[in-house]
Amino acid sequence: MTSIRRQLLLWLLSGLTLAVIAAGVRMYTQTLEEANELFDYHLTQMAASLPSNSFGPLPPTSSNDPGPENGLVVQIWDRNGLELYFSRPASKLPQRAELGFTTVETPSGRWRVYSALEQNNVIQVAQPMSVRQDLAAGMALRALVPLLALLPVLGILIWLTIGRGLQPLDRMAEALGRRTPDSLDALPEEGLPREIRPLVHALNDLLGRLARALESQKAFVADAAHELRTPLTAVQLQIQLAERARTSEEREAAFARLKGGQSRAAHLVQQLLTLARQEPGVAPQTLAPVELAELARLVVSEYAPLAADRHIDLGLGQTEPANVSGDFEALRVMLGNLVDNAIRYTPAGGAVDVALRMIDRKAVLEISDTGPGIPQEDRARVFDRFYRREAMHEAGSGLGLAIVKNIADRHHASILLENRSPGPGLRVAVSFPLA
Numbered sequence: 001m002t003s004i005r006r007q008l009l010l011w012l013l014s015g016l017t018l019a020v021i022a023a024g025v026r027m028y029t030q031t032l033e034e035a036n037e038l039f040d041y042h043l044t045q046m047a048a049s050l051p052s053n054s055f056g057p058l059p060p061t062s063s064n065d066p067g068p069e070n071g072l073v074v075q076i077w078d079r080n081g082l083e084l085y086f087s088r089p090a091s092k093l094p095q096r097a098e099l100g101f102t103t104v105e106t107p108s109g110r111w112r113v114y115s116a117l118e119q120n121n122v123i124q125v126a127q128p129m130s131v132r133q134d135l136a137a138g139m140a141l142r143a144l145v146p147l148l149a150l151l152p153v154l155g156i157l158i159w160l161t162i163g164r165g166l167q168p169l170d171r172m173a174e175a176l177g178r179r180t181p182d183s184l185d186a187l188p189e190e191g192l193p194r195e196i197r198p199l200v201h202a203l204n205d206l207l208g209r210l211a212r213a214l215e216s217q218k219a220f221v222a223d224a225a226h227e228l229r230t231p232l233t234a235v236q237l238q239i240q241l242a243e244r245a246r247t248s249e250e251r252e253a254a255f256a257r258l259k260g261g262q263s264r265a266a267h268l269v270q271q272l273l274t275l276a277r278q279e280p281g282v283a284p285q286t287l288a289p290v291e292l293a294e295l296a297r298l299v300v301s302e303y304a305p306l307a308a309d310r311h312i313d314l315g316l317g318q319t320e321p322a323n324v325s326g327d328f329e330a331l332r333v334m335l336g337n338l339v340d341n342a343i344r345y346t347p348a349g350g351a352v353d354v355a356l357r358m359i360d361r362k363a364v365l366e367i368s369d370t371g372p373g374i375p376q377e378d379r380a381r382v383f384d385r386f387y388r389r390e391a392m393h394e395a396g397s398g399l400g401l402a403i404v405k406n407i408a409d410r411h412h413a414s415i416l417l418e419n420r421s422p423g424p425g426l427r428v429a430v431s432f433p434l435a
Helices: 004-049 129-165 167-177 197-244 248-277 292-309 328-345 400-410
Strands: 073-078 083-086 100-106 109-118 121-128 288-291 313-319 323-326 351-359 362-369 414-419 426-433
Touching: 004 109, 004 121, 004 129, 109 129, 121 129, 129 167, 197 248, 288 292, 288 328, 292 313, 292 328, 292 351, 292 362, 323 328, 323 426, 328 351, 328 362, 328 400, 328 426, 400 414
Parallel strands: 313 351
Antiparallel strands: 073 083, 073 121, 100 109, 109 121, 288 323, 351 362, 362 426, 414 426
């Protein structure tokens, strides 16, 4: 499991270690530059202090002296090139002097050489570069050792500081862990760090949406149970009447009423299932281009037998090509409910017309009927679940327009209810944004 504390500790300590290493490298190079300047000055002073007058050759120093890699090497020639003095004959330095400073490569390493002409003599003083490098490395290491020793202390301090900074998250996790499934109150945001507030705000938003969804579901279940009780009670009563029937005519009448009650109960259950499927977030919505004119022709052909059985003229009026982005099956259910409602509430001999028009760069699907219409004061409530006007005697579930509203909202469509003109009736217009 990934740990934020461990990751932060790892990255911070890694950064500090790299910074210490970079500081050590910089300190080493700077110290080496200063050591080079100091030792170069020392070489010039050494050369100036040696004898500049003529003298005879001198024997080399004893071989028991420290090797040339541990100190200075001095060579002196006269003007004729005769070697007068060589302090370390075993060293592999060049036997010909180049005036000024030079750096030469030898089998024993790099050497810094200074040569000068002093009156009758040529003097050459050399020093191994390893002496300067060792000095610079030693000074840099002595400066870095305290910093390196401080890293474990900094690691502990960082670990404790991060733990203290993450305490609000721990408290929030404990508060959520103690909650019951019914506790969907918002988490307190006071006293929280600014970095954690967006997370708490998002959680509170989620809790609020969950609370609203649960309340809606509870209300839906309660309403569904209430609505199902009536048709089921009626079916049970019709069964009892059929059992008590004494004549075939009474029995046939009872079974006819029983069949009607069963049909109403089945319709209500089907509408409940359809509404549950169309609830937002219940199922993923697959959007694809939908040709509304083709959809209108399909729905009209499906409901033509029902309209003919009720002696209603169901027709498809003006249709213009219009593509929208949506769920074909959901749109079919929506239009089917609108056409079914229009047929149910239109008296025999009436008409129901379906049309598709382009108005203000929107596809407007219209369903017009010659029924009683909906009074202005009831139009805001007809989209509520199980709402039925008292004046209506046609059997129904009160869910058709609620399903229509859910599907329209999912497709960002608007619904308009208005009186049909001319004549009595209702006009339903569903406006879709074009794909």
